[in-house]
Amino acid sequence: MNIYKTRLERLCSSIDAENVSLFMFEDRECRRDSSVRHLTGHPSDALFFLNPEGRNLLVPWDINLANQFAHADTVVPYNEFERDPVKALVKAISYFGLDSLWGRPRVEVPPSTPYPLFLQYAAALPNCEILCRNKGIYACESALRAVKDESEIRIYRHLVELTNELLDSIEINVRDGILETEADVALFIEAQARKCGCEGLSFETLAAGPERSFGIHAFPAYTDAPFAGKGLSILDFGLKYQGYTSDVTMSFARDVSLEQKELLDLTESAYDLALSHVRDHALVRDMSVAVDGLFASAGRTLPHGLGHGLGLDVHEEPFINSRVDNYESLKTGMVFTIEPGLYDPQLGGCRLENDVILGADGPEVLTKSRIVRL
Amino acid sequence: MNIYKTRLERLCSSIDAENVSLFMFEDRECRRDSSVRHLTGHPSDALFFLNPEGRNLLVPWDINLANQFAHADTVVPYNEFERDPVKALVKAISYFGLDSLWGRPRVEVPPSTPYPLFLQYAAALPNCEILCRNKGIYACESALRAVKDESEIRIYRHLVELTNELLDSIEINVRDGILETEADVALFIEAQARKCGCEGLSFETLAAGPERSFGIHAFPAYTDAPFAGKGLSILDFGLKYQGYTSDVTMSFARDVSLEQKELLDLTESAYDLALSHVRDHALVRDMSVAVDGLFASAGRTLPHGLGHGLGLDVHEEPFINSRVDNYESLKTGMVFTIEPGLYDPQLGGCRLENDVILGADGPEVLTKSRIVRL
Numbered sequence: 001m002n003i004y005k006t007r008l009e010r011l012c013s014s015i016d017a018e019n020v021s022l023f024m025f026e027d028r029e030c031r032r033d034s035s036v037r038h039l040t041g042h043p044s045d046a047l048f049f050l051n052p053e054g055r056n057l058l059v060p061w062d063i064n065l066a067n068q069f070a071h072a073d074t075v076v077p078y079n080e081f082e083r084d085p086v087k088a089l090v091k092a093i094s095y096f097g098l099d100s101l102w103g104r105p106r107v108e109v110p111p112s113t114p115y116p117l118f119l120q121y122a123a124a125l126p127n128c129e130i131l132c133r134n135k136g137i138y139a140c141e142s143a144l145r146a147v148k149d150e151s152e153i154r155i156y157r158h159l160v161e162l163t164n165e166l167l168d169s170i171e172i173n174v175r176d177g178i179l180e181t182e183a184d185v186a187l188f189i190e191a192q193a194r195k196c197g198c199e200g201l202s203f204e205t206l207a208a209g210p211e212r213s214f215g216i217h218a219f220p221a222y223t224d225a226p227f228a229g230k231g232l233s234i235l236d237f238g239l240k241y242q243g244y245t246s247d248v249t250m251s252f253a254r255d256v257s258l259e260q261k262e263l264l265d266l267t268e269s270a271y272d273l274a275l276s277h278v279r280d281h282a283l284v285r286d287m288s289v290a291v292d293g294l295f296a297s298a299g300r301t302l303p304h305g306l307g308h309g310l311g312l313d314v315h316e317e318p319f320i321n322s323r324v325d326n327y328e329s330l331k332t333g334m335v336f337t338i339e340p341g342l343y344d345p346q347l348g349g350c351r352l353e354n355d356v357i358l359g360a361d362g363p364e365v366l367t368k369s370r371i372v373r374l
Numbered sequence: 375m376n377i378y379k380t381r382l383e384r385l386c387s388s389i390d391a392e393n394v395s396l397f398m399f400e401d402r403e404c405r406r407d408s409s410v411r412h413l414t415g416h417p418s419d420a421l422f423f424l425n426p427e428g429r430n431l432l433v434p435w436d437i438n439l440a441n442q443f444a445h446a447d448t449v450v451p452y453n454e455f456e457r458d459p460v461k462a463l464v465k466a467i468s469y470f471g472l473d474s475l476w477g478r479p480r481v482e483v484p485p486s487t488p489y490p491l492f493l494q495y496a497a498a499l500p501n502c503e504i505l506c507r508n509k510g511i512y513a514c515e516s517a518l519r520a521v522k523d524e525s526e527i528r529i530y531r532h533l534v535e536l537t538n539e540l541l542d543s544i545e546i547n548v549r550d551g552i553l554e555t556e557a558d559v560a561l562f563i564e565a566q567a568r569k570c571g572c573e574g575l576s577f578e579t580l581a582a583g584p585e586r587s588f589g590i591h592a593f594p595a596y597t598d599a600p601f602a603g604k605g606l607s608i609l610d611f612g613l614k615y616q617g618y619t620s621d622v623t624m625s626f627a628r629d630v631s632l633e634q635k636e637l638l639d640l641t642e643s644a645y646d647l648a649l650s651h652v653r654d655h656a657l658v659r660d661m662s663v664a665v666d667g668l669f670a671s672a673g674r675t676l677p678h679g680l681g682h683g684l685g686l687d688v689h690e691e692p693f694i695n696s697r698v699d700n701y702e703s704l705k706t707g708m709v710f711t712i713e714p715g716l717y718d719p720q721l722g723g724c725r726l727e728n729d730v731i732l733g734a735d736g737p738e739v740l741t742k743s744r745i746v747r748l
Binding site: 030031045061063064065079118134187191199216217222303343 | 403404405406417418419435436437438439441443451453456457458485486487488489490492506507508557561564565568569573574578588589590591593594595596597598675677678689695697698717719
């Protein structure tokens with residue numbers, strides 16, 4: 001049985017269907033949802049309809065691509081519905097035989113559905129009840145995706161090896177003065193990614209030399225400015241292999257002042273502290289609150305999340321932050337980042353980010369990023 | 375007066391405020407909105423609140439970046455609201471003094487607001503009326519953005535020059551056998567973009583050699599496979615300069631069959647036909663229907679839109695397609711693509727895409743992309 005069939009079965013058996021007759025997924029330019037790829041193998045741009053018995057219909061933008069990659073019971077090109085999700089949903093209702101049912105079938109649309117589009121669905125389907133909620137099948141699917149299956153862990157083993165080799169080459173080439181500018185480093189990563197068989201990068205590489213490292217996400221992502229000169233530099237990148245993402249940040253420090261050294265040491269302490277909290281059932285909020293406390297005692301603040309899950313999306317569950325309404329906990333099989341960072345307009349910034357898997361025997365740090373002191 | 379102030383004034387004077395007391399814009403990872411950059415200069419990741427008098431408040435994720443780039447009356451870091459849009463909106467209501475008003479202030483949130491988030495806004499603000507609609511201030515802002523102002527046209531003049539120089543170098547290097555693989559071409563573009571002072575690319579370059587050109591958007595975007603060998607190859611890329619995007623597709627044909635030649639000729643005819651429809655007030659649907667008709671007469675179909683507006687987003691108004699509900703028309707000052715393409719699993723694909731400005735004297739094709747017959 002192929003992995004997509006297995007995933008559909010796991011999803012269908014994990015949902016409390018609550019008499020929902022049809023579930024809709026949407027992956028499109030402004031509303032990406034890698035669940036479509038997770039459940040069908042189709043790389044991007046499609047609608048996916050699923051009933052609680054696992055019967056399904058894929059509506060891809062690019063039919064030729066779907067013929068090559070997609071696993072689905074039926075595939076109908078999006079063009080047949082004028083690339084209009086409302087028209088496609090109406091047709092799907094009849095494809096699944098829901099228009100001939102007694103009563104009022106319940107249909108669930110993605111929680112990313114904009115309010116005006118929700119109203120259009122409701123108007124076009126007066127005989128259906130349209131559900132749109134964060135806690136529905138999408139929450140089930142996110143939770144399933146957060147815990148990696150064996151085939152995914154195999155992919156990660158290879159992906160982090162590629163990432164670690166690249167981290168080493170970058171350090172060597174920076175030390176040797178071969179990679180001198182932000183663009184040198186970013187283009188090196190871009191080229192190496194393809195050479196080692198990656199699909200691409202997880203996101204546009206962020207390379208910020210000492211003049212720009214105070215930004216959490218440098219803008220522009222990289223320029224022709226010098227990298228790894230005197231002061232603090234940040235390099236944040238990830239590889240994408242068979243759809244799955246890595247995400248690491250390596251900081252470089254050269255001829256630093258005492259205050260800059262304190263930033264680096266504090267970041268490393270926060271990283272160690274966060275890692276010491278990683279265990280099955282640990283509340284991610286506790287981890288994050290601990291780091292907030294450490295930073296606060298030094299008069300500093302973490303201006304972004306402490307970490308996030310990794311998978312087909314570079315940001316997915318679990319989201320590790322200290323929001324008061326964050327009740328998420330770590331589970332065996334999760335792959336996620338830990339990435340404390342500090343940013344100061346005068347001193348510059350540094351961040352240390354690695355990818356961690358919570359295995360049956362505890363946490364394992366998969367990537368070997370570090371603060372490089374030149 | 376700076377351009378941001380001018381834009382805010384134009385926006386505020388163009389909206390029919392309908393007693394709306396506060397407008398909210400949101401630019402974040404899953405809901406990008408370049409209007410925040412258009413109105414404030416802040417590059418990304420922020421909330422922006424505006425009242426009908428033009429008074430405004432920016433809530434950026436990265437305060438250091440905002441201090442460098444943003445133009446706004448007041449700037450408050452998103453962290454002060456736990457990076458929670460509901461908390462930020464509640465505070466904004468009181469910042470603008472709306473909580474002390476008699477009656478029930480009307481507050482407009484972006485049309486991309488997911489239905490569940492809309493409900494959260496409504497629950498958190500029982501004394502406000504929350505509006506979320508496609509035809510609100512966001513439609514006004516999109517319409518304003520679609521017609522470029524003088525400063526934007528100056529940027530485009532330079533941007534298309536850079537794009538055209540790059541198109542020429544690519545052709546030369548492909549002809550000379552220097553760029554042999556998809557990755558060669560894509561990495562060449564990536565490097566040249568930075569060298570000529572661009573912020574980056576409009577999107578990940580799509581380079582598809584003969585084996586993969588049947589896909590509308592090749593997946594993966596580029597690989598180590600040969601480019602521009604026997605058959606049809608597609609290269610789709612864009613440069614991003616001072617925030618603004620170009621978008622061109624150059625196709626390469628080598629030793630083509632008669633059937634492949636017909637695809638190329640038909641694509642070029644469609645391109646010319648589309649261009650002949652470009653004039654002030656022309657309905658974009660008419661343009662698109664004409665091309666659909668031409669393709670249909672040859673037993674072919676255009677599986678994507680015929681074109682789209684360009685600006686701070688690579689896909690923005692006007693959207694040129696033949697949807698029955700598309701009533702959009704061209705206006706002087708618009709910059710947009712024309713990009714007919716044909717894709718055949720056996721023959722491969724080709725697309726011809728250039729950027730056009732509709733000037734006072736009629737259309738001007740800004741970029742010089744073409745089908746290159748090797």
